[in-house]
Amino acid sequence: MNNINSTHRGEGTSANFWSWFSGGAILTYLGYLLLCAWSALTLFSFGWVVATSLKTNREVLAPKTIWALPKVPQFINFVTAWQRSKMGTYFFNSVVVTVSSTLLIALIAAMAAYILARFRFRGASLVLYYFLVGTAIPMHIIIVPIYLLYSGIGLLNSLIGLILVYTAVSLPFSVFVLTGFFRSLPHELEEAGVLDGASESTLFFRIVAPLAMPGIVTVSIFNALGVWNDYLLAFMLMTSPEKRTIPVGLYNLKIVQTYAADWVTLFAGVVIVLVPSVVIYLSLHRRITSGLTVGAIKG
Numbered sequence: 001m002n003n004i005n006s007t008h009r010g011e012g013t014s015a016n017f018w019s020w021f022s023g024g025a026i027l028t029y030l031g032y033l034l035l036c037a038w039s040a041l042t043l044f045s046f047g048w049v050v051a052t053s054l055k056t057n058r059e060v061l062a063p064k065t066i067w068a069l070p071k072v073p074q075f076i077n078f079v080t081a082w083q084r085s086k087m088g089t090y091f092f093n094s095v096v097v098t099v100s101s102t103l104l105i106a107l108i109a110a111m112a113a114y115i116l117a118r119f120r121f122r123g124a125s126l127v128l129y130y131f132l133v134g135t136a137i138p139m140h141i142i143i144v145p146i147y148l149l150y151s152g153i154g155l156l157n158s159l160i161g162l163i164l165v166y167t168a169v170s171l172p173f174s175v176f177v178l179t180g181f182f183r184s185l186p187h188e189l190e191e192a193g194v195l196d197g198a199s200e201s202t203l204f205f206r207i208v209a210p211l212a213m214p215g216i217v218t219v220s221i222f223n224a225l226g227v228w229n230d231y232l233l234a235f236m237l238m239t240s241p242e243k244r245t246i247p248v249g250l251y252n253l254k255i256v257q258t259y260a261a262d263w264v265t266l267f268a269g270v271v272i273v274l275v276p277s278v279v280i281y282l283s284l285h286r287r288i289t290s291g292l293t294v295g296a297i298k299g
Contacts, residue, residue, distance in 0.1 A: 134172030
């Protein structure tokens with residue numbers, strides 16, 4: 001009898017375990033564990049870069065102090081990095097290109113997504129699939145044709161040309177995301193606007209665009225971060241040092257440090273590049289989350 005009870009107890013424990021496993025609880029805990037480990041690694045890496053940028057070269061190269069905090073913070077490293085690699089010019093170029101590209105992408109993508117989501121016409125699904133295919137094309141495949149095209153039409157070494165190419169390569173993702181977001185919006189306000197005699201442009205700019213602002217802001221943040229951190233296109237299309245953006249300026253600083261072994265200045269330059277991205281994320285992360293959540297809930 002005891003053997004029978006123990007057998008049933010063992011079967012019950014095994015059944016509970018498999019029920020817990022099949023219910024996804026263990027996978028959820030493993031996911032949380034991986035996310036915590038990734039977050040800890042990211043925070044440690046960022047903190048180490050910031051701490052290294054405040055050290056002296058002797059502290060960086062010494063095995064005993066390479067992982068330690070700086071004894072005396074050397075804020076002069078940031079001044080040196082800013083002046084030596086002309087980061088002021090690169091920073092200004094990056095701001096102009098990022099702001100202009102982000103605004104242009106948001107305007108064109110929002111209007112295109114509105115048409116695809118609200119109007120029924122032959123080939124609408126094909127156009128949407130065309131944009132979807134564009135998200136899967138690697139940048140390395142199109143960089144040579146872009147360079148040859150820009151060389152032929154005289155747009156090399158031009159901030160306007162760089163803005164246009166950033167707009168073109170970012171449109172597929174933006175249109176695809178915003179199309180789904182526009183489809184989730186209610187039609188009642190548009191119908192009321194039509195009854196009041198509103199034109200299509202009035203419907204879009206006065207009614208639909210404000211409703212879709214969470215999605216537009218979310219897509220714009222992703223595009224702005226991508227443009228700000230891009231290195232490949234800026235390096236290939238900007239031949240003049242005065243026209244280059246800040247990631248390319250950081251690479252130039254690396255070349256200078258290769259011969260001078262001034263690693264702390266290089267790390268200071270890395271921090272200068274990272275600060276705008278971190279500030280944008282910390283100040284707008286709630287908008288990113290709310291924009292994605294609203295689109296998911298309404299859809």
